[in-house]
Every structure is written in structure tokens, then in C-alpha cells.
Amino acid sequence: MMNNLGRYRRVYKYIKNLERKSKTGSTRETKTLFRKLKFTGYKLKTLEMIRMVSFILLYSSITSAVVSVIPGFESLSKTVIRLSSLIGSTIFLIIVGITSKLISWYMIDLHLISSELIAIYKK
Numbered sequence: 001m002m003n004n005l006g007r008y009r010r011v012y013k014y015i016k017n018l019e020r021k022s023k024t025g026s027t028r029e030t031k032t033l034f035r036k037l038k039f040t041g042y043k044l045k046t047l048e049m050i051r052m053v054s055f056i057l058l059y060s061s062i063t064s065a066v067v068s069v070i071p072g073f074e075s076l077s078k079t080v081i082r083l084s085s086l087i088g089s090t091i092f093l094i095i096v097g098i099t100s101k102l103i104s105w106y107m108i109d110l111h112l113i114s115s116e117l118i119a120i121y122k123k
Contacts, residue, residue: 011110015037015117018121030121047103051103
């Protein structure tokens, strides 16, 4: 998708450029921070994917009645209805809420880690 335009990817590229321009070598502290940065980015991507799927299934569970009326979409509609009715829109709302909160926490972590790395490379 838009891999280079994501929040994590932009921070990662910026810090990699700072590392190349920096005169100081990679210390143990910066390597540890880079591992934390990669872990946080991985978690963000995973949570954003879960939230996106939950939004799609929530939307499809609400609009499935409209889609089932359109000719040609019956088989797709039946599959989506089965999946969304199995879990239910309430569960999707809970998943969206939890993943949104976790994404905000990991975004704070991403900002803190990147700020610390930027401060190290700017010295």
C-alpha cells in the first residue's frame, strides 16, 4: 500500500538519515533504541491492520441488508453476513476501541523513542 508514507516508515527513514550523517558510531544505547523502534513499528502496523479489518466487518455487518438486494452480490453478501453475524457488530466495536487505544499508546512510544534517537544523533 502506502508503505513509505506510514508514520513508522517516515520516522525510521528520518532516523536512518541522521545515523548516516552522524559522526558518532552506533552505540549499544542506539542499537537498543532501534530495536524498540522496530518493535513499536511492527506493533503499530499489526494493530492498524486489525482495526482496518474490524472497521470493514463492522461496516459490512451494518450494510449487508442493502448489498443483498443488489443482483450479483448475493454470494459475497452471504459470506460477509455469516462472518459478521458470527462475531457481531458489538465485538467489532470493542475491537476497534481497544485497537485505537493501543495504537495511541504505541504512537506515544514511537514519538518518545524517535525523539530520544534524534537527540542522540543531533549531539
